[in-house]
Every structure is written in C-alpha cells, then in structure tokens.
Amino acid sequence: MKTKLQKFKESYFLYAFKRDRVAMASFIVLVIFLILAITAPWISPMNPYDAENIDIMNSEIPPMWMADGSSEFILGTDNMGRDMLSTMFYGLRTSIIIGLGAVALQAFIGVVLGLSAGYLGGKTDAILMRIADIQFSFPYLIMAIFIAAIFQVAFGVGSYERLAVPLLTIIIGLSNWPIFARTIRASVMGEKNKEYVEAARVIGFPKFTIMFRHVLPNSLTSVMVIFTIQVASAVQSEAALSFLGFGMPVTRPSLGSLIRAGQEFIFSGSWWITIFPGLWLVIFVLVINLLGDWLRDVLNPKLYKG
Amino acid sequence: MAVSKFGKIENHMFAFIIRRIIQALLVMMIISLVGFAIKNKIGDPVRDLVGERVTPGERAEIADNMGLNDPFLIQYVRFVKHAVKGDLGRSFLYNKPALEVIIKHAPATIELLIGSALIIILVSLPLGVYSALKPRSLLSRFTMSFSTLGVSMPVFFTAILLIYLFAVNLQVLPSYGRGETVDLFGNGYWNTGFLTIDGLKHLILPCISLSSIMLPLFIRLIRSEMMEVLETEYIKYAWAKGLSPARVWLIHAFKNTLLPVVTVFGVQMGLTFAFTILTELVFQWQGMGFMFLEAVQRADTSLLVAYLVVVGSVFVLVNTIVDILYGFINPTVRIAGTK
Amino acid sequence: MSSVLESHLLEVRDLEVKFALRTGDITAIDNVSFTLDRGERLGLVGESGAGKSVTGFSIINLISKPGFISRGSIHFEGNKISDFSDTQMRTIRGNRIAMIFQDPMMTLNPVFTIGYQMIETLQAHQNISKEKARAIALEKLKKVQIPSPEERLDQYPHELSGGMRQRIIIAISLLADPAIIIADEPTTALDVTIQAEIMDLLQELCEIENMGLILITHDLGVVAQVTEKIAVMYAGKIIEFGPTDQVVANPTHPYTIGLIGSIPGSTLPGEELRQIPGMMPTLTNIPPGCAFNPRCELRETICTRETPLLEKKQNGIMAACHMK
Numbered sequence: 001m002k003t004k005l006q007k008f009k010e011s012y013f014l015y016a017f018k019r020d021r022v023a024m025a026s027f028i029v030l031v032i033f034l035i036l037a038i039t040a041p042w043i044s045p046m047n048p049y050d051a052e053n054i055d056i057m058n059s060e061i062p063p064m065w066m067a068d069g070s071s072e073f074i075l076g077t078d079n080m081g082r083d084m085l086s087t088m089f090y091g092l093r094t095s096i097i098i099g100l101g102a103v104a105l106q107a108f109i110g111v112v113l114g115l116s117a118g119y120l121g122g123k124t125d126a127i128l129m130r131i132a133d134i135q136f137s138f139p140y141l142i143m144a145i146f147i148a149a150i151f152q153v154a155f156g157v158g159s160y161e162r163l164a165v166p167l168l169t170i171i172i173g174l175s176n177w178p179i180f181a182r183t184i185r186a187s188v189m190g191e192k193n194k195e196y197v198e199a200a201r202v203i204g205f206p207k208f209t210i211m212f213r214h215v216l217p218n219s220l221t222s223v224m225v226i227f228t229i230q231v232a233s234a235v236q237s238e239a240a241l242s243f244l245g246f247g248m249p250v251t252r253p254s255l256g257s258l259i260r261a262g263q264e265f266i267f268s269g270s271w272w273i274t275i276f277p278g279l280w281l282v283i284f285v286l287v288i289n290l291l292g293d294w295l296r297d298v299l300n301p302k303l304y305k306g
Numbered sequence: 307m308a309v310s311k312f313g314k315i316e317n318h319m320f321a322f323i324i325r326r327i328i329q330a331l332l333v334m335m336i337i338s339l340v341g342f343a344i345k346n347k348i349g350d351p352v353r354d355l356v357g358e359r360v361t362p363g364e365r366a367e368i369a370d371n372m373g374l375n376d377p378f379l380i381q382y383v384r385f386v387k388h389a390v391k392g393d394l395g396r397s398f399l400y401n402k403p404a405l406e407v408i409i410k411h412a413p414a415t416i417e418l419l420i421g422s423a424l425i426i427i428l429v430s431l432p433l434g435v436y437s438a439l440k441p442r443s444l445l446s447r448f449t450m451s452f453s454t455l456g457v458s459m460p461v462f463f464t465a466i467l468l469i470y471l472f473a474v475n476l477q478v479l480p481s482y483g484r485g486e487t488v489d490l491f492g493n494g495y496w497n498t499g500f501l502t503i504d505g506l507k508h509l510i511l512p513c514i515s516l517s518s519i520m521l522p523l524f525i526r527l528i529r530s531e532m533m534e535v536l537e538t539e540y541i542k543y544a545w546a547k548g549l550s551p552a553r554v555w556l557i558h559a560f561k562n563t564l565l566p567v568v569t570v571f572g573v574q575m576g577l578t579f580a581f582t583i584l585t586e587l588v589f590q591w592q593g594m595g596f597m598f599l600e601a602v603q604r605a606d607t608s609l610l611v612a613y614l615v616v617v618g619s620v621f622v623l624v625n626t627i628v629d630i631l632y633g634f635i636n637p638t639v640r641i642a643g644t645k
Numbered sequence: 646m647s648s649v650l651e652s653h654l655l656e657v658r659d660l661e662v663k664f665a666l667r668t669g670d671i672t673a674i675d676n677v678s679f680t681l682d683r684g685e686r687l688g689l690v691g692e693s694g695a696g697k698s699v700t701g702f703s704i705i706n707l708i709s710k711p712g713f714i715s716r717g718s719i720h721f722e723g724n725k726i727s728d729f730s731d732t733q734m735r736t737i738r739g740n741r742i743a744m745i746f747q748d749p750m751m752t753l754n755p756v757f758t759i760g761y762q763m764i765e766t767l768q769a770h771q772n773i774s775k776e777k778a779r780a781i782a783l784e785k786l787k788k789v790q791i792p793s794p795e796e797r798l799d800q801y802p803h804e805l806s807g808g809m810r811q812r813i814i815i816a817i818s819l820l821a822d823p824a825i826i827i828a829d830e831p832t833t834a835l836d837v838t839i840q841a842e843i844m845d846l847l848q849e850l851c852e853i854e855n856m857g858l859i860l861i862t863h864d865l866g867v868v869a870q871v872t873e874k875i876a877v878m879y880a881g882k883i884i885e886f887g888p889t890d891q892v893v894a895n896p897t898h899p900y901t902i903g904l905i906g907s908i909p910g911s912t913l914p915g916e917e918l919r920q921i922p923g924m925m926p927t928l929t930n931i932p933p934g935c936a937f938n939p940r941c942e943l944r945e946t947i948c949t950r951e952t953p954l955l956e957k958k959q960n961g962i963m964a965a966c967h968m969k
Contacts, residue, residue: 134333137625138618141580146614149602153610154348236460240584243462244599259463263588266470267481275470278463286458293454539751545707546746547766547817548739561756 023294026287033284037093044086045072049252054081060270076272078258079265080250084272088280091255094248095281098168099235105173106230110180111216111223117181118188119211129185132178143175144237148246161249168247172237176230183226187219221299228292232285239281255281322633330626337618341611342385345395346378348607394615395608399600404612408594413496414484415582415593421513422578426520426571434528435563438536439555441529449525456522461581465515465588472511482590484508512589516581520574527570532563572628576621652723653680654824654857655704655742660717662696662703664928671928673699673712674881679874683824686851686858688872688889690865690904692925696881697861701827704859705738706731722824740770743818744827748834749810753802760798763817770821785816789846808839815847825857832867844871865908869893877901880926880936886955887962897964899941935967943968 017023041047048054058081062069069076075084117128135143148171152160160167191197192215200210241247242256250257255277262274360368373381388394394404437446473481485508487497499505535541536559544554583595590596594613601609660677663670674696681687689697702708704719706729719727726737738744746752754762763782767773773781779798786794789812802810811831818826828847832840848871851858860872868875868889875892877885877900885898896902903921923940926932932939938948945968953965 130329134329137576138621139577139580141577142617142621145580145583149598149610150344150614152602153344153605153607232458239460240462243460243584244587245603256460259460259466263466266466266474271470271474274466278460278466282455282459282463285460286455289454289458539746539748540754542707542709543744543746543752544754546705546738546744547769548735548737549765549769550735553765553769558754558757562754565756 017294017298020294022290026290026294029283029287030291033092033287034096036089037096040086040089040093044083044089045074046083046086048082048087048090056081060265060273062270063272063276075276076270078273079261079270084276087253087258088255088277091248091253091258091277092280092284094165094252094254095235095238095256095284098165098172098238098254099231101169102172102234102238103227103230105169106177106234107180107223107227109173110177110182111184113177114181114184115188115211115216115219118185119192119215120207125185128181132181136178136182140176140233141237141240144171144241145244145246147171147174148241148244152246160246161251164248164252168238168241171241172234175237176233179226179230180223183222184219187222188215191215191218225292225296225299228288228295232288232292235281235285235288319633323630326626326629326633330622333622334619337622338386338389338615339382341615341618342382344614345385345607345611346381389615394612397601397606397609397612399604399606399609404609405616407597407609408613408616410495411592411594411597413498413593414591415579415586415595417499417509418512418516418582418585418591418593419575419578421509422516422520423575425513425517426524429517430521430524430528434525435532435555435560437525438529438532438563441533450529453522453526456518459518460584461515461519462584462588464518465511465585468511468515469588479511480508481511484591512585512591515588516578516585519581520578523574524567524571528563528567531566532559535559535562538562569628569632572624576624579617653720654683654685654722655681656720657700657704658718658720660700660703660719661715662699662708662712663715665711665713670715672715672881673928674703674878677717677878677883679876679883679886681825681857681859683857684851684855685874686848686860686872688868688875689859689861689878690863690868690875691878692863694925694927695878697878698829700878701744701829701859701861704827705742705744706734707738707744736770739766739818739823740821741823742825742827743821743823745811745814745818745829745831747830749807749814750802750834752814753810755802758799758801759805759813763798763813763820766817766820781820782816785819786813788819788850789813789816791816807835808843811835811839811843812846815843815850819850819854822854823856825859826851827859827861829861830863831860833862833864840867847871865893865904877904880931881928882936882965883955884937884966885962885964887960891960891962895960895962897958897960897962897969898937898966899943899968900937901964935965 017027036043058073058077059079061073061077063076063084064071064074066076073083073085075088077083078087113128113132117125117132148168151167151171155163197210197215200214205214238247238254239256239259242254243260245260248254248257250261253261258277259274259281262270262272262277265271265273266275369375373384376384392405396402397404397407400407433445433449436443437449440446469481472479484497484499484505486502486504487499488501488505490496490498490501499509536555541554541559544558549558582593583598585591586593586595587599594617598610598613600606601613657680658678661675662673664673677696677700679687689700691697699708699712703712703714704721704726706714706727708714714727717727718725721737722741726734729737753759760779760782763785764775764778767778767781768775782798783794786797791797791809791812797805797809797813805813815831826847831847832843835843844867847858847860850856858872860868862868872889875885875887875889876883877892877898879900885892885896885901887897892901893905896905900921903919906919907921909918921940926936926939932949934947934949934951935941935953938944941948943966947967951967953967955963955965958964958966958969
C-alpha cells in the first residue's frame with residue numbers, strides 16, 4: 001500500500017507537469033506571487049495603507065534607474081507619494097484575498113445548488129437550473145457592476161469603501177456561481193447512474209450523505225479545472241470594479257484602483273504609476289491562465305472547450 | 307403521417323414559445339421590482355422634479371401629490387404603468403426624461419460595439435480558420451501563444467497602453483472623446499462617428515481595445531471547432547467524393563464551424579457590452595456606460611434605475627428571441643425546454 | 646509473347662500500409678494483393694481491426710494520418726494510382742471509384758440539402774450546369790428507388806430515415822457512373838429489416854451498371870449472398886482467398902473454418918454456439934510466425950516461427966497456413 005505522497009509522486013499528473021516547461025515556469029512564478037502577497041506586510045519597504053508613511057512631497061518620483069529616481073523607491077512613487085513597489089505588493093494581496101474569497105463563495109453556492117439539482121432531479125433541478133440559466137443570460141460582469149452600483153448608491157461611498165473587501169467578495173461571488181452549478185450538475189448526472197451510488201442507496205444512506213460524501217468527491221475534477229479559470233476571472237473582475245470606482249478606495253488601493261489613479265499621469269510623463277501595476281496584474285493573471293490551460297489539458301483534453 | 311408529425315412539432319413549438327415568453331416577463335418583472343425598490347428607498351423623486359431649493363413644507367406637499375406616501379405595491383404598479391408608456395422618471399442631472407437621456411447616449415455605445423464586432427469578425431475568422439488548417443505553422447503557433455496573453459490583459463489596461471503608445475508617444479491618434487460626429491437623422495438622436503475621418507480616427511483605439519479581449523477567445527474557438535469538424539465522418543466523405551480542398555475546408559467545414567461560433571458570438575456581445583463601460587471611461591467616450599458611471603457618482607437614482615431597467619430588459623428580450631430562434635433550428639431544445 | 650499481364654480494372658499488389666506513431670511505425674496491412682474487374686464483386690471480410698477498412702481507404706488514398714502506403718502498388722484502369730498526387734486522385738475519387746461509408750447519418754453533412762450535396766459532387770468532376778446536374782441527381786435517386794425524389798433533393802439529412810439516407814449515399818456514388826464502388830460496412834448501422842433491401846439494391850445496381858464492387862464487412866451472411874470472390878483478413882493480412890461459394894462451403898484456413906462455424910445459422914437448435922477462443926491480436930501485439938497461431942488447434946512449432954504465405958490449396962482457394 002503506497003502512501004498518498006508516493007502515489008502522487010508516481011502519478012501521471014506530476015510526470016506531465018515536469019515535462020511541460022511552461023507549466024513549471026508558471027507555477028514557480030505563481031508561488032513567488034503568492035509568497036510576495038502573503039509576506040507583503042513584512043517585505044514591503046513601506047506600508048502604503050498607513051497615512052503616516054506617506055509624504056506628498058515624494059509624489060511622482062520615477063523608477064530607480066531613471067534620472068531623478070531614488071533607491072528608496074525602486075519603482076518610483078505614485079501621485080500621493082506612496083512607494084510603487086509596496087503598493088503593488090499590498091494591492092496584489094488584496095486582489096488575491098478578494099479573488100479567492102469570491103471564487104470560494106461562487107464554488108460553495110454553485111456546488112451546493114448544482115449538486116442538489118443534479119442528484120435530486122425533477123422539480124428541484126428544473127427550478128434551480130432555470131434560475132441559473134436566467135442569471136447566466138446576463139454577463140457576469142454586468143451583474144457585478146450593477147450590484148456594485150446599487151450597493152454604492154444605497155450605502156453611500158464612505159460606508160462602501162470601508163466595507164470594500166467583503167462587499168467586493170460577495171458581489172463577485174454572487175455574479176458568477178452558475179458556472180459552478182452547471183458544471184457540477186453535469187458531472188453529477190453522469191455519476192448518478194454509476195454502481196457505487198446504487199450501492200450506497202441500497203445500503204440505506206440518506207440522500208444528503210450520498211450527495212456530499214460519495215458523489216461530490218468524484219465530480220471534483222471538473223470543478224478543479226474551472227476553479228483556476230474563475231480565480232483569474234475574479235481577479236480581473238475586481239480590477240475592473242476598482243477601475244470603475246466600485247472597488248478599493250484610493251487610500252487602500254488594489255491594482256485596479258492604482259491603474260485608475262495613474263491613468264491621467266501618462267500624459268504628464270509619470271507613466272510608471274499606471275503601467276507597473278498593470279503589468280503586475282497582467283503577469284499574475286497570465287500565469288494563472290497558463291496553469292489553468294495546462295490543468296485542463298492534463299485532466300481531460302476534451303473536458304472543456306475554448 | 308407527415309401531417310400529424312408536423313402537427314406535433316407545431317404543438318411543441320407553441321408551448322415552448324409560450325414558456326419562454328412567460329419566463330421573460332417574469333424576469334422583467336423582477337428587474338422592474340428591483341429597480342423600483344431602489345428608486346423608492348434610495349431615490350429622491352421630489353428633488354428630481356423640482357430641484358433642491360424647496361422648503362420642507364413644499365416638499366411634503368409635492369410628495370403627497372406625487373403619491374409618494376401610497377403603499378409600496380400601488381406605487382410599484384404606477385411605476386410599471388409609466389414604464390410601459392416610456393416614462394422612466396426624470397434625470398436630475400440632465401433635467402430631462404431619463405429614457406431620453408439614455409436613448410441619446412446609446413448611439414455612441416452602439417458604434418463602439420459595431421466597430422469592435424467588425425474587427426473581431428475580420429480578424430478572428432481568417433486567423434482561426436488558418437490555425438485550424440495549418441496548426442503547426444509559425445503564424446498559428448504565434449497566434450495561439452498570444453491568445454493566452456490576450457485574455458489575461460484587462461480591457462482598460464490595453465486601452466491605456468494603446469493610448470500611451472499611439473496618442474502620447476507616437477501622437478498619431480487621439481486619446482479621448484468621439485471627435486467630429488455627423489447628425490445622421492437631423493434630430494440630434496444619432497450622432498455618428500463613422501462618417502468623418504476625425505470620427506473614424508477617434509473610433510480606432512477604443513474599438514481595438516474593446517475587441518482585444520474577445521479576439522483571442524474567438525480565434526481559439528474557431529480553431530478548436532474547425533479542428534473538430536475536420537475529423538468528422540462527413541468531411542471524410544466529402545474528400546471521398548473527390549471535392550477540392552477549397553470546397554471541403556471553406557464550404558463544408560466552415561459552415562459547420564460557423565453555427566456554434568455564431569451562438570457564442572451572441573453571448574459574448576453581452577460581455578462586450580459590459581466592457582464598453584470600462585472602455586468609455588478610459589476614453590471619456592460619451593456613451594451609455596459613461597452616463598451610467600456619472601449617474602452613480604452623482605446619485606441620480608432615476609437615471610440609474612432607468613438604465614438598469616432598460617439594459618436588463620434589452621438583455622431579456624435579446625435572449626428570448628435568440629432562444630426561440632434557436633428552438634426553430636434545433637428541434638431537441640423544444641421538448642426539453644432548456645439547453 | 647509470354648508474360649502478357651492480364652490487365653484488370655483494379656489491381657492491388659503487395660500493398661503494405663503503416664502508421665507512423667511517436668513510438669515507431671506499426672504495420673496495419675501487410676502484403677495484400679487482389680484484383681477486381683468490371684462487374685466483379687469482391688468481399689473483404691474480417692473482424693474490426695483486421696485491416697479491411699484501411700485496405701479500402703488506401704485504394705483511393707484516404708487513409709487517416711498518420712497512415713501511409715509504405716510498399717506495393719495499386720493500378721486502376723492501367724494507371725498506377727498509388728503514385729498519384731492528391732490533385733490527380735481527386736479525379737478518381739467520387740468519379741471513377743466511389744465509396745460508401747458505414748453510417749449514413751454521419752456521412753451526410755447536416756447543414757446542406759441532399760440536392761446540394763449531390764450537385765456539388767457532379768460539379769466537382771464535370772463542367773456541368775446546375776440544372777443538368779439536378780436532372781442527373783434525380784435520375785440516380787430514381788435508380789435507388791427512393792419515393793418522391795423531387796422532394797428529397799430539397800430536404801435535409803435529418804428529415805429522412807436511415808434506410809433512405811443510405812439509398813441516397815448509394816445514389817451519390819452512382820452520380821458519375823463509376824467503375825468501382827467500395828462499400829465499407831454499408832448496412833451495419835441500419836435496421837436488420839432494411840439491411841437486406843439495401844444489399845439487394847446494391848447487388849442489383851452493380852449487375853445492371855456492370856460496376857465492380859468491393860464489399861468490406863464483418864457480416865459473413867451478407868458476403869455469402871452478394872459476392873463472387875472473397876478475401877478473409879486477419880491481423881492485417883489476407884489469410885484466405887477464393888470463390889465465395891467455395892470458401893463458404895469448404896473453408897480451408899482454421900480461422901475461416903472457425904468464422905463459418907460461428908455463424909448462428911450454422912448451429913442446430915439446442916447446440917451451443919461455437920466460438921473461436923481468444924481474440925485477434927492488436928497491431929502492436931502480433932505474435933511471431935502465423936498471427937493466428939495462439940488460437941489455432943492445429944498449431945505446430947513451425948507456426949510460431951514462420952509466417953505462412955498464401956498458397957494454392959484445393960477448390961481454387963488460396964490460404965496462408967502451414968498445416969493445410
């Protein structure tokens with residue numbers, strides 16, 4: 001009997017991973033990003049969220065390698081005098097927290113509803129899938145923007161900004177759960193007719209036990225593939241919402257708000273305020289997408305189109 | 307025999323259409339309910355009507371006259387009645403009926419959508435087909451690598467980069483606004499940018515930005531669909547009949563590829579609409595998205611709600627029509643009721 | 646002069662087809678030879694994977710990649726078509742040699758009408774107007790006995806039944822008045838009741854139009870009725886070849902004996918159905934010597950060492966066996 005670790009080491013999964021240089025490189029970069037985000041409070045040159053540290057006299061300093069640059073601010077400063085590098089670390093951290101949180105929420109809602117719809121069938125299925133279809137007919141980004149707009153008008157900008165992180169998580173979480181629901185429902189419908197389910201029913205396990213303990217683990221592969229795609233999508237949604245002004249406030253910016261703030265400055269020459277956070281975001285989303293692509297190919301080449 | 311078969315299909319179709327319409331109406335009702343609830347709880351219709359310079363006493367009187375103290379449901383019904391007639395309230399910001407403001411801002415957004423749709427069609431079709439036919443060629447591999455990059459770049463960042471490159475550095479294209487527009491119908495309702503060089507110049511960067519995130523998706527989709535089609539028995543049979551490669555690829559394979567692609571195109575246009583809001587912000591483009599953001603910022607509830615109701619209804623309408631049309635083409639949908 | 650080569654309509658000589666895989670080349674068919682003349686009907690029989698379809702496709706050079714003809718030659722109407730370029734082959738395909746596939750639902754393109762798919766075939770090979778092509782299409786539809794042919798032309802494949810679709814496929818194959826029809830499992834995907842009709846139709850048409858027929862199938866019953874010569878394939882080789890009535894009545898190769906014996910009709914009521922033990926090897930697992938040896942009752946040492954060649958046995962049959 002091999003341990004799980006041994007099994008994993010010998011698995012095709014690891015083998016395929018080691019052979020694909022792009023996947024390995026993406027994984028390494030992703031891990032670096034994650035470490036940077038987690039350790040942001042300790043490794044950043046300064047805390048950009050703390051007003052004490054910011055001196056407006058430091059604003060718009062170019063990156064270190066340019067004339068007028070300073071080694072104190074490696075990538076320069078933004079229009080408020082904050083160190084770009086620190087703000088990018090913190091911004092990444094915020095984006096990841098919201099991204100993961102939102103997708104966890106999406107997955108939770110989607111899996112519970114999709115599992116129920118798929119396994120219980122009949123009326124439950126019809127109603128739940130109707131709701132999913134209807135929400136699906138509206139683009140998820142529109143849902144997110146509309147819900148955010150309504151919240152902002154209802155709560156007022158001040159309260160909204162204070163509650164930005166949980167609000168954004170909920171907004172993005174609510175906007176895209178149907179895709180989880182649909183995927184797991186399809187998978188469950190396939191599993192439903194397999195013998196182990198029949199066996200469990202005969203033994204007399206209650207419905208919910210069968211659903212969650214027996215069927216769910218076998219349907220997880222399909223969810224794993226979407227998970228990565230959805231995280232990339234959630235991060236981008238958060239950036240979009242922040243860019244529109246429905247996201248993180250100026251005092252605690254995420255990458256999207258940074259890009260927003262920096263836009264006007266490309267005309268006056270301080271291009272780094274918007275370009276660096278942008279590139280940072282792009283690379284982050286890119287590695288997630290590359291890994292997601294690879295994961296999809298390895299787990300099942302025909303599972304997910306496009 | 308053929309008659310009863312036809313009759314059965316007709317019945318299925320009829321039931322299907324009725325079901326879809328009922329569903330559409332229900333969703334519209336929910337949208338209008340949500341919209342009205344917002345207006346009711348957050349909005350200030352008195353202010354919308356008479357501005358801010360009224361005494362509290364006058365406000366109370368006006369509020370009563372407007373029926374603002376009536377029960378929720380009655381007000382809701384009133385709201386729906388007005389909405390159906392085209393009255394969605396008055397925009398405080400523009401001092402005009404909300405619907406009129408929306409309609410006047412719509413053409414700008416529609417032109418963005420048209421421009422980017424054109425770019426998507428003209429670029430993704432040839433590239434997608436080519437990478438399906440010659441997957442190992444340099445161009446194909448290049449295209450596929452870039453496609454992952456393309457979907458990873460936020461629309462607004464692409465826009466900013468394009469502005470930085472073409473407007474700030476190279477200075478060949480404008481960085482904001484619509485430029486010179488021509489009044490198409492002479493009544494101020496549709497100012498188009500397509501008829502002047504300046505207008506077209508202003509359209510270029512926004513449309514490219516808008517299409518940038520959809521292009522990779524379509525190229526990939528067309529390529530994978532076409533590659534699947536190329537493996538089918540009927541394509542093999544087409545070869546066995548001795549048809550020329552041009553015919554097999556560009557007529558047989560292509561037509562079969564187009565059908566699923568067109569369905570996706572429709573859905574993606576919805577998402578592209580969401581992206582227009584972002585693009586309009588970057589380029590200060592006076593379309594519906596820009597108007598929406600202003601309404602939120604200045605808390606013009608009437609305009610905001612009107613926008614939500616209009617956009618929501620348009621989505622429901624388009625989806626319902628597409629579903630019904632699809633039901634005509636694909637018989638299996640009618641019986642099951644859902645996709 | 647001696648050594649006058651009999652000129653046949655179609656001559657396949659020592660054909661070898663390989664598949665180029667990443668792990669190496671594997672042989673799909675090996676040393677296949679046969680001839681076909683006008684009006685002759687040849688059956689290519691064997692289990693799935695025996696190589697019969699590959700043989701059929703290689704005649705018109707339509708083997709799916711990564712397959713390729715590695716050795717041998719194919720001559721048709723005096724030309725060495727195995728050397729033809731794709732452009733040249735296109736003048737043969739659908740024109741001089743037509744092919745019928747197995748499942749008519751998968752073979753007809755669902756988004757085009759029947760008429761469209763018929764007319765384009767004609768126009769691909771002849772300079773002909775749409776009206777004239779339509780007239781010819783109608784004529785062929787009548788030949789395959791389809792009711793209301795005019796209406797069919799404007800219908801889509803999914804509007805028709807399986808039997809009708811296969812008739813249309815046959816009609817399409819007749820469009821350019823080909824010399825040979827290759828039918829790859831033409832009735833397997835059809836209802837049993839329709840199968841007989843379609844086979845009768847095919848046989849009748851070949852007789853009337855004096856066309857050669859290569860019938861590829863695993864159904865011995867059909868082959869026994871329709872064909873005049875039969876080639877039995879096993880693991881990529883022809884292991885028995887001869888006149889159909891002889892091979893069916895007096896099968897020589899142990900595999901063929903097993904095959905004929907295993908037809909449900911040949912067992913008496915109450916008897917156990919006879920089967921050949923074991924399974925045909927996959928292309929990558931062909932045993933040395935005679936490919937059938939692991940399953941053969943008559944096996945001797947030589948069978949595991951030397952691959953038997955086709956030799957004349959009795960009754961005009963050729964078989965590849967050391968023991969018979």
